[in-house]
Amino acid sequence: MRKLWFVFKLTWLERLAYRVNFFMEILSGVMSSLILVLLWMAIYRSAGREVIGGFSIEEMVTYLLGGGLINSFILTTAENPETSQSIQDGSLSNMLVKPMNPYWIWFVRDLSMKSFYLVLGFLGYTVVFFFFRQYLTPVASAVHLGYLVLSLVFAALLQFFLFEFMSLLAFWVENTYGIRFVMRVVMEVAGGAIIPLSFFPGVLQQVFLALPFPFLIYLPMRIYLGKIPLESISWELVKEALWIGGLVVLNRMVWKRGIRQYVAMGD
Amino acid sequence: MIGLGRYFKLIRMLFKFALMRQMAYRAHFFLMITGKVVRMALLLFFFQAIFLKVDRLGAWNYDQVLLLFATFHLVDYLMSITFQRNLAFRLPQRIQTGELDTRMVLPVNLLFMVSLEELDLMDFFSSIPAVAFLVYVLDRIGFAFSWGQALAYLTLMANAILFLFSVVLIISATSFWTVQSHGVSRVFDNLMKIGRYPLDIFEGFWKVVFAYLLPLVLIAQVPSQALLANLTPGFAAFGCLVTLGFLVFALFLWKRGLENYMSASS
Numbered sequence: 001m002r003k004l005w006f007v008f009k010l011t012w013l014e015r016l017a018y019r020v021n022f023f024m025e026i027l028s029g030v031m032s033s034l035i036l037v038l039l040w041m042a043i044y045r046s047a048g049r050e051v052i053g054g055f056s057i058e059e060m061v062t063y064l065l066g067g068g069l070i071n072s073f074i075l076t077t078a079e080n081p082e083t084s085q086s087i088q089d090g091s092l093s094n095m096l097v098k099p100m101n102p103y104w105i106w107f108v109r110d111l112s113m114k115s116f117y118l119v120l121g122f123l124g125y126t127v128v129f130f131f132f133r134q135y136l137t138p139v140a141s142a143v144h145l146g147y148l149v150l151s152l153v154f155a156a157l158l159q160f161f162l163f164e165f166m167s168l169l170a171f172w173v174e175n176t177y178g179i180r181f182v183m184r185v186v187m188e189v190a191g192g193a194i195i196p197l198s199f200f201p202g203v204l205q206q207v208f209l210a211l212p213f214p215f216l217i218y219l220p221m222r223i224y225l226g227k228i229p230l231e232s233i234s235w236e237l238v239k240e241a242l243w244i245g246g247l248v249v250l251n252r253m254v255w256k257r258g259i260r261q262y263v264a265m266g267d
Numbered sequence: 268m269i270g271l272g273r274y275f276k277l278i279r280m281l282f283k284f285a286l287m288r289q290m291a292y293r294a295h296f297f298l299m300i301t302g303k304v305v306r307m308a309l310l311l312f313f314f315q316a317i318f319l320k321v322d323r324l325g326a327w328n329y330d331q332v333l334l335l336f337a338t339f340h341l342v343d344y345l346m347s348i349t350f351q352r353n354l355a356f357r358l359p360q361r362i363q364t365g366e367l368d369t370r371m372v373l374p375v376n377l378l379f380m381v382s383l384e385e386l387d388l389m390d391f392f393s394s395i396p397a398v399a400f401l402v403y404v405l406d407r408i409g410f411a412f413s414w415g416q417a418l419a420y421l422t423l424m425a426n427a428i429l430f431l432f433s434v435v436l437i438i439s440a441t442s443f444w445t446v447q448s449h450g451v452s453r454v455f456d457n458l459m460k461i462g463r464y465p466l467d468i469f470e471g472f473w474k475v476v477f478a479y480l481l482p483l484v485l486i487a488q489v490p491s492q493a494l495l496a497n498l499t500p501g502f503a504a505f506g507c508l509v510t511l512g513f514l515v516f517a518l519f520l521w522k523r524g525l526e527n528y529m530s531a532s533s
Contacts, residue, residue, distance in 0.1 A: 020450060021449075021450050024453055024454060025450070025453060028457040029457075031457045031458050035457075035461045038461075038469060038473055039468075042324075042469050042470070043317065043321060043324060043468070045468075046321075046468055047320075047323075174292055174294075174295070177299075178294065178295040178302065179298055181298065181299055182298055182301055182302040185302045185303075185309065186305065188309075189309040189310075189312070195313055195316055195317075199316040199317070199319065199320065201312075201315065201319060
């Protein structure tokens with residue numbers, strides 16, 4: 001446990017060394033959210049309506065900015081490139097001789113990066129939150145807040161295991177970036193990062209809801225806004241936990257099979 | 268003319284090299300193209316989702332917004348196939364490492380070389396569905412435009428590319444003095460995405476910003492309006508003048524940067 005804590009701390013220190021670059025990355029995300037908020041404000045104004053698709057302007061702004069913040073710490077770290085890089089360039093061999101399971105190192109590094117981006121995200125979004133403060137709606141209730149925190153923890157885990165699975169495919173394919181890129185593209189839209197999924201046509205909505213992505217942003221933001229009955233939240237979290245459990249098992253299988261046939265060239 | 272012929276030959280060679288390099292991982296190459304096409308399709312669903320709830324975006328109906336969307340993506344692709352990554356990310360790296368030296372001794376224009384050195388063929392192939400989509404949109408609006416409007420559309424698209432080239436060059440040329448330009452490039456990359464929406468629906472401060480201060484309207488809105496005959500000749504001329512201003516400033520900064528460049532290699 002102590003070793004993993006060191007990994008966590010070291011990852012933070014690494015990130016801090018390039019903090020301006022990472023802050024710029026967050027700023028890009030903030031910019032995207034800002035653009036979406038401005039767009040939706042203009043849409044509400046030009047439509048001359050108080051509510052569109054069941055969302056008031058305040059709920060929409062809160063949804064987009066909250067979604068943007070979640071995006072900044074969950075989706076920014078989305079691609080887990082370290083795992084596939086280590087497998088491809090053979091640096092995994094180095095990790096295998098260390099007294100720690102590489103899988104746990106990647107896991108802790110990912111959590112550390114997420115926490116780092118969360119802090120940076122808060123810094124970046126605070127200004128935007130202040131700018132749009134009259135539009136922001138508070139969390140529905142204290143119980144909702146508790147569920148929200150739980151759903152964010154689950155979202156972070158789900159995202160890691162999803163992309164870790166893709167990265168572990170590097171044991172068999174030469175380059176996994178393409179697979180992870182497609183996944184990330186689908187995740188951004190199907191996760192509800194740019195628009196609440198209830199806005200999509202029926203069939204598309206059903207397809208998206210059958211995937212694990214809506215648990216990443218759509219569910220946490222619906223919980224925050226109180227747009228999901230309290231009694232349904234637990235069931236949604238159970239479904240998410242089942243996805244996580246399934247992915248953990250799958251990752252374990254892939255890792256075991258992959259490591260058995262892993263070969264690294266060296267001099 | 269001989270000089271120009273040499274540049275065409277060079278572009279052909281750069282295309283060939285890019286194809287060889289990027290096809291090294293074939294599955295990856297095709298997955299990336301798939302991802303880019305899927306992204307465009309999903310964004311299209313995004314607009315469809317909006318129009319399920321509202322009839323118009325300001326003065327723009329669904330078909331007109333689709334034209335704007337298709338135009339934006341075409342300009343975006345033209346930029347990313349050619350100079351975007353070369354100037355925004357590779358040039359700063361080459362300045363910092365001193366690799367720019369090796370390009371300076373080549374018997375070709377340095378700006379040409381650093382702008383087009385690595386063509387992005389994934390985006391080249393991903394842009395084919397974007398062109399097909401534009402044709403589909405033109406069919407939806409019934410090809411209701413004159414030759415003059417079509418010519419204005421193409422001219423203003425070229426103007427958009429030149430405008431983006433200038434902005435990207437301005438940002439990347441700052442890497443002669445600072446090491447953080449690629450961060451700014453990333454921010455601009457996201458900011459310019461606003462060009463895919465009709466920017467005249469904004470009001471007040473933001474309208475002034477996007478129309479005059481950082482005229483992102485030039486990317487897709489102005490060409491689309493020209494095709495739809497919704498653009499005054501005055502604003503079209505203003506757009507071209509603004510681009511000229513940006514270009515002159517970008518070239519000035521590039522020249523000053525080169526004078527300032529002292530190479531980092533040993």
